[in-house]
Amino acid sequence: DIQMTQSPSSVSASVGDRVTITCRASQGISSWLAWYQQKPGKAPKLLIYAASSLQSGVPSRFSGSGSGTDFTLTISSLQPEDFATYYCQQANSFLFTFGPGTKVDIK
Amino acid sequence: QITLKESGPTLVKPTQTLTLTCTFSGFSLSTSGVGVGWIRQPPGKALEWLALIYWDDDKRYSPSLKSRLTITKDTSKNQVVLTMTNMDPVDTATYYCAHITARVGFDYWGQGTLVTVSS
Numbered sequence: 587d588i589q590m591t592q593s594p595s596s597v598s599a600s601v602g603d604r605v606t607i608t609c610r611a612s613q614g615i616s617s618w619l620a621w622y623q624q625k626p627g628k629a630p631k632l633l634i635y636a637a638s639s640l641q642s643g644v645p646s647r648f649s650g651s652g653s654g655t656d657f658t659l660t661i662s663s664l665q666p667e668d669f670a671t672y673y674c675q676q677a678n679s680f681l682f683t684f685g686p687g688t689k690v691d692i693k
Numbered sequence: 694q695i696t697l698k699e700s701g702p703t704l705v706k707p708t709q710t711l712t713l714t715c716t717f718s719g720f721s722l723s724t725s726g727v728g729v730g731w732i733r734q735p736p737g738k739a740l741e742w743l744a745l746i747y748w749d750d751d752k753r754y755s756p757s758l759k760s761r762l763t764i765t766k767d768t769s770k771n772q773v774v775l776t777m778t779n780m781d782p783v784d785t786a787t788y789y790c791a792h793i794t795a796r797v798g799f800d801y802w803g804q805g806t807l808v809t810v811s812s
Contacts, residue, residue: 587756620798622740629789629805630732630740635798673740677796680753682730682742 588612588676590685598693605661607688609674614654618677621650621659624687625670633672634659664690695719697729697790697803704809705780711808715773715790722748722768728793729773731764733786734805741786745793746773782810 589612599605609619617637622630632641634650637657647662661668669692674685701713715729722729730745744764745753754762763776773790787807791799 618796622799624740629791629802630799631802632798632800635800641798641800675740675742675798677798680745680751680796681756682745682753682796684732684740684742686739 588615588678588681588683590674590676590683592672592674592685592688594688595686596689596691598691599664600693601664601666603664603693605664605668605690607659607672607674607690609652609657609659609685611655611657611676611678613678615676615678617653619650619652619657620675620677621648622673622675623668623670624673630673661690695792695801697792697801699788699790699803699806701788701806701808703807704811706812707781707810709780711775711777711780711784713775713777713788713790713806713808715775715803717771717773717790717792720792722746722766722771722773724748726795728795729766730791730793730799731773731775731788732791732799733784733788735783735786738786743777743788744775780810784808785810 619637621634624630638650671689697717728747731743746764787805789805792801
């Protein structure tokens with residue numbers, strides 16, 4: 587099974603800050619990685635797919651990069667509505683695994 | 694407009710079998726590449742992928758839960774059903790169904806349904 591790790595597990599940031607979240611796979615997954623945002627009591631929202639492709643309707647301040655085992659999600663200028671938990675998810679071999687999540691809260 | 698909605702019991706007893714139904718609209722599960730998956734989230738914890746069924750009846754299961762899960766589809770009713778056997782209190786979670794195309798990402802989600810396992 588492919589395991590996913592994320593760092594940090596939580597980050598405190600201010601509006602306007604640049605925030606970077608890292609996701610690592612236990613083995614290579616090419617670019618089969620997605621990122622999700624989840625707010626309390628709500629279903630997750632797809633932000634990025636195929637490691638770096640922005641989902642339709644998602645603001646351009648969100649970007650993804652990486653391939654193989656190491657990936658990053660960057661929020662270029664944090665907005666009030668971005669305070670949430672972020673999950674990565676791999677899709678290698680049509681089996682899926684989510685990372686443990688990174689909580690972004692207000693500093 | 695794609696929508697999905699989960700339905701099923703809110704409370705099950707330990708050792709019982711859970712049956713959840715995902716009823717969807719706005720897409721067809723006979724369209725090439727389309728799939729519907731199930732994901733769960735225990736209270737305060739991370740997301741966990743459970744199973745997925747594709748348009749061609751290809752079925753994928755979480756290796757750690759494979760022995761307990763069965764996923765089926767009824768294309769005519771626009772429904773996907775997940776059964777999980779031998780339920781345990783640790784299976785208490787919000788269960789979501791979601792739409793996916795190939796392995797691009799789960800782009801549409803249901804609202805989720807909280808299932809509590811307790812005697």
